Amino acid sequence: MDVDTHLHIKIFQLDYYLGLPVNDIDSCYSDLRGSYTGKLPIVRVYGTSASGQKICAHIHGYLPYFFVAVAEQNPDFFSTEFLRSFCSGLEKHLRSKCKGFAADDPIVFHADVVRGR
Numbered sequence: 812m813d814v815d816t817h818l819h820i821k822i823f824q825l826d827y828y829l830g831l832p833v834n835d836i837d838s839c840y841s842d843l844r845g846s847y848t849g850k851l852p853i854v855r856v857y858g859t860s861a862s863g864q865k866i867c868a869h870i871h872g873y874l875p876y877f878f879v880a881v882a883e884q885n886p887d888f889f890s891t892e893f894l895r896s897f898c899s900g901l902e903k904h905l906r907s908k909c910k911g912f913a914a915d916d917p918i919v920f921h922a923d924v925v926r927g928r
Contacts, residue, residue, distance in 0.1 A: 820858040820866055827852045829916055836871045841920050843898055848917045874920055894922045 829850040832839045839847045854870040887893050898919045905918050912918060 818866075818868075819861050820856060820868065821860075822856055822858040824857040825854060827854050829853070830869075833871055838872070841917060843895065843919065843921050844917065848915075848920065850913075850916055851920075878925070889924050894924070898922050 830853045831849070832851050837851050839851070841848055851871075852874065854873055856866070856868040856870060858866050858868075860866055881888055902919045906912060909918070
């Protein structure tokens with residue numbers, strides 16, 4: 812008997828909430844913030860299985876992300892100080908636009924410099 816160990820969900824709706832981290836699943840320490848966070852985003856998936864069963868899955872360990880294009884090659888962009896300053900400014904701007912976040916809720920959790928080809 813071949814047992815499928817994957818869960819297949821036909822997704823009807825997605826949302827997220829800020830919830831308490833689960834040990835051994837969520838990465839709670841933010842190098843950028845230099846501290847542990849009390850809450851992390853948890854993605855909630857509503858749908859049905861292949862057999863028609865209703866499913867509400869809570870997905871841990873996913874952090875939303877985006878890329879910021881940098882036009883010039885400036886060595887300062889690769890420094891820890893620049894990343895912290897950039898993320899601090901980004902967090903302040905997002906907090907001014909997005910009401911409803913508590914002061915200790917992380918908005919910017921991590922930042923990396925990556926290079927395209």
